Amino acid sequence: MELGITGGEEDGSMSDLFTIAAAFGNLHDVYKPGNVKLSLILLKKHQEYVKEKTGMKSDKPVWLVFHGGSGSLATEISDAVSYGVVKMNVDTDTQWAYWEGIRNFFESKKGYLQTQVGNPEGLDKPNKKAL
Structure with a gap:
């Protein structure tokens, strides 16, 4: 207590x-x-x-x-x-909610988060605006 x-x-x-x-x-x-x-x-x-x-x-x-x-x-x-x-x-719940948001964002944008230039739309396409 x-x-x-x-x-x-x-x-x-x-x-x-x-x-x-x-x-x-x-x-x-x-x-x-x-x-x-x-x-x-x-x-x-x-x-x-x-x-x-x-x-x-x-x-x-x-x-x-x-x-x-x-x-x-x-x-x-x-x-x-x-x-x-x-x-x-509720620290643990908060940590996992934060991580889940990051993980989901990464998974949805994975092809655009590997390099600054080059993505599923083309090898010469920039990624900054896709994020």
């Missing part, structure tokens, strides 16, 4: 919010959606406990962080947000 004001270069910003990154079955790394069994109800119970102990009126008295969110189902993410998650770490 991480408590406090956590920030840094990981997400390019500093946060001034006191957050709690609680464990509820989530795992760092990435898994096929549905393979990690999250106990999202724990987030709700954490909120209820804090509310009871502090006397705060809000149903979501603490800001929660979802570590290890890559590969989570959309319903799991929605439920986590409904229980007070304000930040979710």
